[in-house]
Amino acid sequence: xxxxxxxxxxxxxxxxxxxxxxxxxxxxxxxxxxxxxxxxxxxxxxxxxxxxxxxxxxxxxxxxxxxxxxxxxxxxxxxxxxxxxxxxxxxxxxxxxxxxxxxxxxxxxxxxxxxxxxxxxxxxxxxxxxxxxxxxxxxxxxxxxxxxxxxxxxxxxxxxxxxxxxxxxxxxxxxxxxxxxxxxxxxxxxxxxxxxxxxxxxxxxxxxxxxxxxxxxxxxxxxxxxxxxxxxxxxxxxxxxxxxxxxxxxxxxxxxxxxxxxxxxxxxxxxxxxxxxxxxxxxxxxxxxxxxxxxxxxxxxxxxxxxxxxxxxxxxxxxxxxxxxxx
Amino acid sequence: xxxxxxxxxxxxxxxxxxxxxxxxxxxxxxxxxxxxxxxxxxxxxxxxxxxxxxxxxxxxxxxxxxxxxxxxxxxxxxxxxxxxxxxxxxxxxxxxxxxxxxxxxxxxxxxxxxxxxxxxxxxxxxxxxxxxxxxxxxxxxxxxxxxxxxxxxxxxxxxxxxxxxxxxxxxxxxxxxxxxxxxxxxxxxxxxxxxxxxxxxxxxxxxxxxxxxxxxxxxxxxxxxxxxx
Numbered sequence: 001x002x003x004x005x006x007x008x009x010x011x012x013x014x015x016x017x018x019x020x021x022x023x024x025x026x027x028x029x030x031x032x033x034x035x036x037x038x039x040x041x042x043x044x045x046x047x048x049x050x051x052x053x054x055x056x057x058x059x060x061x062x063x064x065x066x067x068x069x070x071x072x073x074x075x076x077x078x079x080x081x082x083x084x085x086x087x088x089x090x091x092x093x094x095x096x097x098x099x100x101x102x103x104x105x106x107x108x109x110x111x112x113x114x115x116x117x118x119x120x121x122x123x124x125x126x127x128x129x130x131x132x133x134x135x136x137x138x139x140x141x142x143x144x145x146x147x148x149x150x151x152x153x154x155x156x157x158x159x160x161x162x163x164x165x166x167x168x169x170x171x172x173x174x175x176x177x178x179x180x181x182x183x184x185x186x187x188x189x190x191x192x193x194x195x196x197x198x199x200x201x202x203x204x205x206x207x208x209x210x211x212x213x214x215x216x217x218x219x220x221x222x223x224x225x226x227x228x229x230x231x232x233x234x235x236x237x238x239x240x241x242x243x244x245x246x247x248x249x250x251x252x253x254x255x256x257x258x259x260x261x262x263x264x265x266x267x268x269x270x271x272x273x274x275x276x277x278x279x280x281x282x283x284x285x286x287x288x289x290x291x292x293x294x295x296x297x298x299x300x301x302x303x304x305x306x307x308x309x310x311x312x313x314x315x316x317x318x319x320x321x322x323x324x325x326x327x
Numbered sequence: 328x329x330x331x332x333x334x335x336x337x338x339x340x341x342x343x344x345x346x347x348x349x350x351x352x353x354x355x356x357x358x359x360x361x362x363x364x365x366x367x368x369x370x371x372x373x374x375x376x377x378x379x380x381x382x383x384x385x386x387x388x389x390x391x392x393x394x395x396x397x398x399x400x401x402x403x404x405x406x407x408x409x410x411x412x413x414x415x416x417x418x419x420x421x422x423x424x425x426x427x428x429x430x431x432x433x434x435x436x437x438x439x440x441x442x443x444x445x446x447x448x449x450x451x452x453x454x455x456x457x458x459x460x461x462x463x464x465x466x467x468x469x470x471x472x473x474x475x476x477x478x479x480x481x482x483x484x485x486x487x488x489x490x491x492x493x494x495x496x497x498x499x500x501x502x503x504x505x506x507x508x509x510x511x512x513x514x515x516x517x518x519x520x521x522x523x524x525x526x527x528x529x530x531x532x533x534x535x536x537x538x539x540x541x542x543x544x545x546x547x548x549x550x551x552x553x554x555x556x
Contacts, residue, residue: 036340073428128486
């Protein structure tokens with residue numbers, strides 16, 4: 001398999017998607033971006049941020065790694081590097097050996113990149129935004145997904161209102177509230193005082209708010225470029241998607257079932273137009289891996305087992321120092 | 328070597344960057360480095376390149392000699408359709424704090440300042456339907472090199488600057504530095520006005536990659552700011 005590939009993703013929403021851009025009072029609106037339309041003019045359209053999905057994949061990949069290492073705990077610095085990409089700063093000078101050591105021991109970091117000291121480890125993945133297959137995005141999406149009768153993205157959105165209840169005002173629940181009239185332990189006089197204080201200090205708990213959403217059934221296109229990946233690094237990338245398949249939600253309000261997706265990535269070699277077939281599929285929370293994806297993940301899993309053994313046996317001082325922050 | 332026109336047709340038109348020049352020789356130099364010196368490309372930051380400079384052997388004609396030579400390659404000659412500011416965000420993943428070992432100390436993470444600060448970073452994005460450059464070079468070698476370039480500009484990791492496809496074609500005239508009496512790239516002031524150019528703005532600017540490096544910067548005659556008709 002070529003070590004530089006492009007994934008073309010088709011993402012189908014199984015439940016409405018929340019991805020907030022701007023808010024005004026109690027109303028939140030979908031994130032939009034300006035792109036070039038078919039006639040060469042700029043258009044505003046909903047996009048699901050490539051940075052957001054990249055961040056999610058980084059978290060999922062780091063969680064997968066952590067589980068395989070026996071739910072190890074990291075120093076705050078390494079945690080920040082693995083889960084958020086680290087930060088630049090400090091007096092550390094450029095250290096190629098250290099960069100190589102990080103890439104060798106943590107393929108996930110090599111894929112997503114990060115900042116260590118004042119050194120940037122260049123990542124090898126470019127995660128594009130997700131574009132709805134609508135009228136405005138016909139120029140952006142591949143030819144086989146184009147449809148001259150596609151509707152505007154505005155026809156795929158709707159406003160959904162939510163209510164947050166203040167259960168302290170629910171008579172059936174109040175009995176569980178400390179200081180309520182039914183609370184035998186309440187000190188006389190304290191209830192009234194607490195009640196007055198509460199009114200002054202606490203913001204109202206009960207509210208109704210509205211979120212603009214992309215409707216279930218909407219289909220989006222996404223392009224991901226993977227550059228110069230070794231089998232191990234490809235396996236690290238696949239591990240992140242494996243973890244996503246356990247809980248295939250994107251965007252906000254997943255706690256209430258929003259953003260459930262089916263995903264299918266086809267792949268092609270860099271610079272080539274023809275697809276080599278399906279690379280990976282997440283459908284109804286089930287994962288299907290193509291042979292190259294399966295092989296890469298197997299290689300990565302074996303690497304992680306060996307890494308864990310070396311860590312447990314403490315016969316890799318540089319690794320121990322790396323994972324524990326030098327303790 | 329022959330005059331060429333090189334076009335990058337963009338996927339969604341968004342490129343992050345503050346000026347519209349996007350010198351192609353610099354973009355090709357990065358791709359050349361990736362292919363020929365992957366160790367330096369991936370494991371060294373720009374600091375190392377500064378200390379141990381590698382000069383890319385691009386399939387383009389070199390103009391001038393000594394310290395102020397440059398490749399016969401124009402800046403982008405297509406003006407942006409529009410420009411706006413987008414924001415990208417970075418935050419500490421506090422929902423995953425169970426993976427942190429605070430070594431018995433008080434576990435406090437400051438997300439308002441310092442290394443764990445949450446960011447909402449503005450980013451200038453320019454919209455183009457395509458970018459065009461003119462050069463003098465080896466058509467097949469240039470074609471091979473640009474085919475490996477998937478993105479242009481900053482924040483390609485987030486998908487900005489994605490190229491849909493490239494075209495490289497023979498061009499009847501050499502527009503690598505002048506087109507219709509107007510400059511198409513930065514030229515060191517010491518080279519004098521090219522034939523047909525009467526007036527040009529001056530600026531301290533790079534003449535070859537890395538363009539940000541002070542050793543490659545000098546007082547130059549600059550192309551006019553690109554504007555749409």
